[in-house]
Amino acid sequence: MSKFGSLALVCADNPGAFFGTEDARxxxxxxxxxxxxxxxxxxxxxxxxxxxxxxxRDYDGPSRLPSHVQRPSWWYRFFGVF
Structure with missing residues (x-):
């Protein structure tokens, strides 16, 4: 579940464990x-x-991401870092 609004991600394992839904399937x-x-x-x-x-995918919009995030993605924008 996203920390912003009503977005949800469904994945087989931890995010990034597979190249995506089809790979996991x-x-x-x-x-x-x-x-x-x-x-x-x-x-x-x-x-x-x-x-x-x-x-x-890369995110190039406005954000307050932590300085250690080298490549901002939509994941970081809407789901954050652990």
Whole structure:
């Protein structure tokens, strides 16, 4: 769940463990039926589900990211750092 608004990410493991949803599915780590169910529930709860692949794209908008973030991405913008 995002720290800004109603965005949600569904991934097979920790974010970045796979190259994206299709990679996780092809390796048998993310079941397509389960993925559809989880997405449906999140949408019913008012969340917008964002693909992990989209969140890894570069972000060049305004932000207050920590100085140690070398390559800002949409992930850092909307989900933050651990």
């Amino acid at each position: 092809s390796q048998g780590e993310l079941d397509g039926v389960d993925l559809v169910r989880v997405k449906r529930v999140l949408v019913e709860l008012g969340y917008a589900v964002v693909a992990e692949e989209v969140l890894e």
